[in-house]
Amino acid sequence: xxxxxxAVLSAQQDxxxxxxxxxxxxxxxxxxxxxxxxxxxxSENHTSPAVMAATxxxxxxxxxxxxxxxxxxSGCDYYDDVERLAIQRVxxxxxxxxxxxxxxxxANANNAVFFALLEPGDTFASIVLSEGGHxxxxxxxxxxxxxxxxxxxPLIYDESAPNFGHIDYDAxxxxxxxxxxxMLICGYSAYPRIIDFPKFREIADECGxxxxxxxxxxxxxxxxxxxxxxxxxCHVVTTTTHKTLRGPRGGLILTNDQDIAKKIDKAVFPGxxxxxxxxxxxxxxxAFGEALKPDFADYGKQIVKNAAxxxxxxxxxxxxxxxxxxxxxxxxxxLRKTSADLTGKAAALWLEQSGIIVNKNTVPKDERSPFQTSxxxxxxxxxxxxxxxxxxxxxxxxxMHRAIASNGDQDLINKIREDVQALCQRxxxxx
Ligand SMILES: *Cc1c(COP(=O)(O)O)cnc(C)c1O
Numbered sequence: 001x002x003x004x005x006x007a008v009l010s011a012q013q014d015x016x017x018x019x020x021x022x023x024x025x026x027x028x029x030x031x032x033x034x035x036x037x038x039x040x041x042x043s044e045n046h047t048s049p050a051v052m053a054a055t056x057x058x059x060x061x062x063x064x065x066x067x068x069x070x071x072x073x074s075g076c077d078y079y080d081d082v083e084r085l086a087i088q089r090v091x092x093x094x095x096x097x098x099x100x101x102x103x104x105x106x107a108n109a110n111n112a113v114f115f116a117l118l119e120p121g122d123t124f125a126s127i128v129l130s131e132g133g134h135x136x137x138x139x140x141x142x143x144x145x146x147x148x149x150x151x152x153x154p155l156i157y158d159e160s161a162p163n164f165g166h167i168d169y170d171a172x173x174x175x176x177x178x179x180x181x182x183m184l185i186c187g188y189s190a191y192p193r194i195i196d197f198p199k200f201r202e203i204a205d206e207c208g209x210x211x212x213x214x215x216x217x218x219x220x221x222x223x224x225x226x227x228x229x230x231x232x233x234c235h236v237v238t239t240t241t242h243k244t245l246r247g248p249r250g251g252l253i254l255t256n257d258q259d260i261a262k263k264i265d266k267a268v269f270p271g272x273x274x275x276x277x278x279x280x281x282x283x284x285x286x287a288f289g290e291a292l293k294p295d296f297a298d299y300g301k302q303i304v305k306n307a308a309x310x311x312x313x314x315x316x317x318x319x320x321x322x323x324x325x326x327x328x329x330x331x332x333x334x335l336r337k338t339s340a341d342l343t344g345k346a347a348a349l350w351l352e353q354s355g356i357i358v359n360k361n362t363v364p365k366d367e368r369s370p371f372q373t374s375x376x377x378x379x380x381x382x383x384x385x386x387x388x389x390x391x392x393x394x395x396x397x398x399x400m401h402r403a404i405a406s407n408g409d410q411d412l413i414n415k416i417r418e419d420v421q422a423l424c425q426r427x428x429x430x431x
Contacts, residue, residue, distance in 0.1 A: 012056060035429060036421050037355045038396060042330035042379025043189070043217065045246045046386065046429060047283075048290060055248045055283035063275045067265060082282050089288035093223050096231050096254045098261035101284055102268050102276040103251030106216045106240035109268075110136040111143060112253060113236055116267035117210055117260070118182055120147045125172070125181040125209070128152040130362040130370070132190040132332075134214065151179045155323075155364055165323025165364065166193050172200070176207040186234075187214030190361055190377050192326035197233040204235075210260075213237045218328055219252075220244025220381065223291050224300020227328060236260055244303065244329055244381045247287025250280045299384060303329045306380040309390040313397030322363055322375070330379040334363045338404070344373030347404050351376070353413045354403040355420035356396075386427040395423065 017024040034046065059082065065072040068080035068087075086101045103109035118124065124144075126137035131154075135142045138150025153172040156163050167186075176184060184207075186200045197213065204211035213230035219239040221227035230237045237254040241247035253264050269276070290296060304327070311326045320337035335342045344360030351358050361377035368374050380388075383396070399420055406412040 012052075036424050037357050038399070038420055038424065039382035040356060040358045040378045040380070040396075042359075042377050042381070043240075043243045044379075045243060045381045047242070047246055047248060047287065048430075050290070051246075051248055051283045051286050054286045055279050057279055057282060059279040059282050060277075062278055064278050065269060065275045067269075079278050082278065082285055083276075086281050086285035086288060089285060089292060090252065090254070093288055093291055094231060094237070094254055095229065096237070096256050098255045098258070098264075100253040100261075100264050100268050101250075101281050102273060103238075103253060104273060104277055104280070105249065106134075106214070106238065106251045107136045108273060109238040109240075109251035109253050110134075110214060112264060112267040112272050113212060113238055114144055114148060115271045116263040117212075117236070118148060121149060122183075123149040123151060123179055123181045124183040124185060125151050125153055125176055125179065126185040127155075127167075127188055127191070129189075130366060131155055131364045132188040134189045134216070137185050137214070151175055151181060157365060167191075167195075169196065169199050169203070173203045173206065176203055176209060180207055181209050183212055184209040185212045185214060187212075187216065187218070187230075187238075189217060190322075190330065190332055192321070192323055192328060192331050194227060194327045195230075197228060197230050201233040210235045214239070216240040217243055217330065220246060220291070220296075221300050221304065221328060224297045224303075226297075226300040226304045232256060236264070241284050241287060244300065245287060245291060246299075246381070246385065247291075248280050248283030250277070250284055252284070302389065303380050303384045305390055306384050306388060306393055307331060309393035310378065310380060310397055313394040314400070316394075317397060317401045319401075329381050330377060332361055332363060332375045332377045334375055336363070336374045342404075343368060344376045345371065346408070347376050350406055350408050350413060351400060351403045353410075354399065354406075354416040355424070356400055356403060383427075385430055387430060388427055392423075392427075399423070 063073045064076050064079045068083045087099045090099045127133035129139045136144050138145045153175040154168050156166050156168045184204045186195050201211055211234045213234040216239050218227045221244055222229050239252050241250040255261050307326050307329050311331045320334045322332040322334055348358050348360045358376045358378050360373040361375045362373045363375035366374045402416050
């Protein structure tokens, strides 16, 4: 940890310590956990002390229902400026004309889009959760699956096909022509390949659908020019701000379409949310400011280089990856190819005990439940924030391999944990 990080955190800690030592101790332990483990969850990151300070500021005290210049409460002047700055910075980042920065999370952003652009019972097309989609793309347990009608398009499952594991664009077209969805969603939670936005737009136009991109995972890569942009191809774009974009937890909706923009503003407030989290919006503004700096482009490109290096090192150990590799920040190991008995749940547990944090994940055509799974998902955004580069990836893969091959042997795991901590000490928390 640098002196600056330490100063911010210890000032926060002192304040909490004096009023609530129990919570202060839990925060201290969590900071230690983050320092001493390798974070490979593809949707997580380490945000900057400035983002954390803005998020922990007095801006949490105010009600600002409405939008800049049109609030329902008095005393919102500074908040108007904060929100305007957030909007100005993020529209510059993504080169688009409209942003709503109020969604409390990615799921809330998606709910607002459904509320704005669809009627209950309307059909939309997406990838199913178990193959890399998201809960909010029509899972039966989610509002989008209960109140709307999802149809799912497939991947290419033929292992001998050159594009094995990629989206089957011909099947996307066929699915859309058959079901005439009102909205077509692209953008995923566990898809390791580049998304072809122009091709999706062609299909959306052919079947008369609104094209929505959910770039929750790849927003930071897009900003860094390490993945193609959804603009100008997509009608509406949602994202989180806390994954590769490295901001505070939150959501965001972008568009270039004035008519859609009006509907989105109404759907966020008063449609689906109340007062905005202005401290979080200030944190978003700080993060967008950081992402506008040239070194963020280096960061985003490094994430992808690290993912490619990690994927190669894992495949050299004999692991099989869905789609046989990665072109972005994440990869999914298909453990069925390692051992018929090995579940994602067991592998994730042994890795966690070794200080390597991943999540169990279903793989395409998985026969195991989401609680067991046959895969684990890995990503490099957090390790890249800590300063790891390509030459550091084979050692990470070696540690992972040792943890999985340990088969749960606690003596072996304790030794791996020491080696993980030694590696963590070489890469202190940044900024
Ligand atoms: C993470 C994610 C979301 C949801 O974000 P939350 O902030 O957890 O609500 C939505 N869509 C996709 C594709 C995601 O990966």
